[in-house]
Amino acid sequence: MTDPVIEVVDLRKRYGDFTAVDGISFEVRQGEVFALLGTNGAGKTTTIEILEGYLRPSGGTARVFGHDPAERGPFRSRIGLVLQESGLFGDLSVAETVTAWRRFTTNSRSLDEALDLVGLSGQAGTRVKQLSGGERRKLDLALATLGRPDLLFLDEPTTGLDPEARRRIRDLVADLSGHGTTVLLTTHYLEEAQELASRVAIMDKGRVVVHGTMAEVLGRGAGRVAFDLPEGATVDGLEVAASDVLTVTGRSCLIVTPEPESAAHAVLGWSVRRGVRISGLDVRQATLEEIFLDVAQTGAREVRA
Numbered sequence: 302m303t304d305p306v307i308e309v310v311d312l313r314k315r316y317g318d319f320t321a322v323d324g325i326s327f328e329v330r331q332g333e334v335f336a337l338l339g340t341n342g343a344g345k346t347t348t349i350e351i352l353e354g355y356l357r358p359s360g361g362t363a364r365v366f367g368h369d370p371a372e373r374g375p376f377r378s379r380i381g382l383v384l385q386e387s388g389l390f391g392d393l394s395v396a397e398t399v400t401a402w403r404r405f406t407t408n409s410r411s412l413d414e415a416l417d418l419v420g421l422s423g424q425a426g427t428r429v430k431q432l433s434g435g436e437r438r439k440l441d442l443a444l445a446t447l448g449r450p451d452l453l454f455l456d457e458p459t460t461g462l463d464p465e466a467r468r469r470i471r472d473l474v475a476d477l478s479g480h481g482t483t484v485l486l487t488t489h490y491l492e493e494a495q496e497l498a499s500r501v502a503i504m505d506k507g508r509v510v511v512h513g514t515m516a517e518v519l520g521r522g523a524g525r526v527a528f529d530l531p532e533g534a535t536v537d538g539l540e541v542a543a544s545d546v547l548t549v550t551g552r553s554c555l556i557v558t559p560e561p562e563s564a565a566h567a568v569l570g571w572s573v574r575r576g577v578r579i580s581g582l583d584v585r586q587a588t589l590e591e592i593f594l595d596v597a598q599t600g601a602r603e604v605r606a
């Protein structure tokens with residue numbers, strides 16, 4: 302296997318007495334989209350800023366392409382950044398901004414290609430200060446991808462965007478990843494992370510509490526089996542496993558279960574035996590959002606997939 306693009310081992314960051322990052326470890330491998338998720342204040346931005354070389358850790362190690370991220374080496378030209386706050390000159394037009402950045406970017410995309418990539422061609426002449434919040438994020442992304450980086454840090458790249466713009470950015474990230482770009486993504490849109498990321502870490506209070514491939518992480522959460530009873534029927538005789546929780550609200554039934562397939566078998570067997578014609582049977586794994594909410598509610602409970 303190739304060396305990891307990012308390697309974090311027992312990383313710590315203290316601000317005075319406060320520990321913002323409390324001994325986290327993870328790896329990001331070449332070509333993957335890695336989602337670093339967490340509650341507000343969990344320590345994601347602090348971690349990213351260490352990886353970007355803006356902050357020094359208080360302990361542990363962080364390596365990017367095998368280097369200390371604070372080094373000013375040539376490896377830095379392989380990295381693109383979209384920060385939560387970007388400092389651009391409001392009086393320049395979009396085209397002037399991209400043109401200025403092209404001057405100090407090696408192997409740069411053309412102006413037209415850069416704007417087309419993020420859907421900003423129609424705003425080439427607009428001043429930066431007149432862009433909407435979403436258009437501004439698109440410009441950030443155009444600048445971050447101008448030099449065709451091997452590694453892209455995306456800190457909440459779609460915050461404030463409308464659904465169509467978010468879809469476009471999602472497609473762009475998937476496309477960049479498909480062409481070998483490694484992406485470290487933070488977002489509060491969990492369905493976005495679930496769609497894009499192949500691996501995920503969820504942070505809470507400075508610690509990584511869930512970590513693994515997306516399939517491993519989703520497989521650890523409780524799944525759902527839902528169905529509707531016919532008029533007048535009850536769930537009498539339906540036996541669920543000890544780990545399952547069955548809730549009946551009117552005619553709607555929901556089983557929360559670590560084994561959704563087995564629970565669905567039990568429901569179907571019961572329905573045939575008893576002659577109860579159920580409808581709307583829906584069987585699914587936990588979503589990333591449900592797992593995230595579980596983390597947020599139960600706090601820092603070390604779960605490693």
Ligand SMILES: Nc1ncnc2c1ncn2[C@@H]1O[C@H](COP(=O)(O)OP(=O)(O)OP(=O)(O)O)[C@@H](O)[C@H]1O
Nearest residue numbers: 316319320321339340341342343344345346347348
């Ligand atoms: N310079 C600083 N001095 C003191 N505390 C800080 C400093 N920067 C961040 N913190 C604290 O460290 C904690 C982690 O902050 P961080 O910005 O990394 O969280 P986050 O996971 O990115 O949160 P969000 O999702 O809200 O952006 C927070 O409690 C924050 O208040």
